[in-house]
Amino acid sequence: MSKIHSTAIIESGTQLDESVEVGPYAVVGVDVVIGAGTTIGSHSVIEGHTTIGRENRIGHYASIGGRPQDMKYRDEPTKLVIGDRNTIREFTTLHTGTVQDQGATSIGDDCWIMAYAHVGHDCRLGNNVIMSSNAQLAGHVIVGNHAIVGGMSGVHQFVRIGAHSMLGGASALVQDVPPFVIAAGNKAEPHGINVEGLRRRGFTPDAISALRQAYRIVYKSGLSLEEAKLQLKDLSAAGGEGDASVKAFVDFISTSQRGIIRYAAR
Structure with missing residues (x-):
């Protein structure tokens, strides 16, 4: 029995492992590569030069591999690369990179990206990153391993969030958060070491x-x-x-x- 729903659109040239599941009305573009065990929810769109690893769980209505929201973008073949075992929930938006940076947006392994989160162009997320609902990353943001970005938070372009740090909910972050540190507020301030984490x-x-x-x-x-x-x-x-x-x-x-x-x- 096919794992691709009859209403899904899979463009010619797409590379899907035979175990990939694609839900109703999802669209998967020509330059997309998806690894074994990954599932794609209904109505999701996966486009651009996007590579997705193994055993990822992509929710309904996700928009993955879209054009960067950068007015300098001129249709260069930039990329989005997603690792293994990530959970990407409903209505998330993950964009490809730009040639002004390294040409790629990247997400590591075992990340948890909750509903309505946004990862802008040229961002780099490490492994085991958590982005709560409505967390928003502007372009060129770097997030270290095991970092947590709280819900409703906004992160300015080119900011770095260090490994094992935590940004509290509804925060506005315009400068770097050192590793292991808790930050919160508008504008975000330090609030000690992330001891419990x-x-x-x-x-x-x-x-x-x-x-x-x-x-x-x-x-x-x-x-x-x-x-x-x-x-x-x-x-x-x-x-x-x-x-x-x-x-x-x-x-x-x-x-x-x-x-x-x-x-x-x-």
Whole structure:
């Protein structure tokens, strides 16, 4: 029995594994490649130069691989690449990249992208990322592994969200969130280390303690950012279980182009 509904439109040239399931009235374009075990909900549109891996679950009315919302786009053959075992819920929009960046939007493995979320052109999502309903990423946003983007949040273009961080719901983010940090608000401000998330992922008490110390140096010491960076380098070189995590924290801050989130002037 066919796994493709009789009302679905599969354009000639599409590469679907024989185990792919396509629901009623879905449309799959000519340059699309979809791996084994993936299911596509009814009325979804998958177009453009889009490659989707194995065992993904795509909900109803999703729009995947559409043209980037960039007025400079001139029909270049840019891409959307999606990994394995992702859940992509109803009415999500995921766009291809632009030649002004790397030419591709990418989503890793085991991500959970909830209803009405938007991933703009040239975004790069790592593995195990969660985007809650109505979370919106503008173009060129980078989201690290295990990061969480809260519902109704908006993220400015070119912003980075570090690994294991969390952006609270209904937040407006215009600068980078360092890894392991909780951010929230309009505009988003730091609210400590994501302790509970780190515990769930097996970080040791010593590693969490070291990250808390790093957070205090940046956000609670009264030091300038340049002064804080010097202390952070000393902390990351001290050794111990938290050394790698603190180094990741330091490296992220040192390479930030937009600057990291700070407390607003009171």
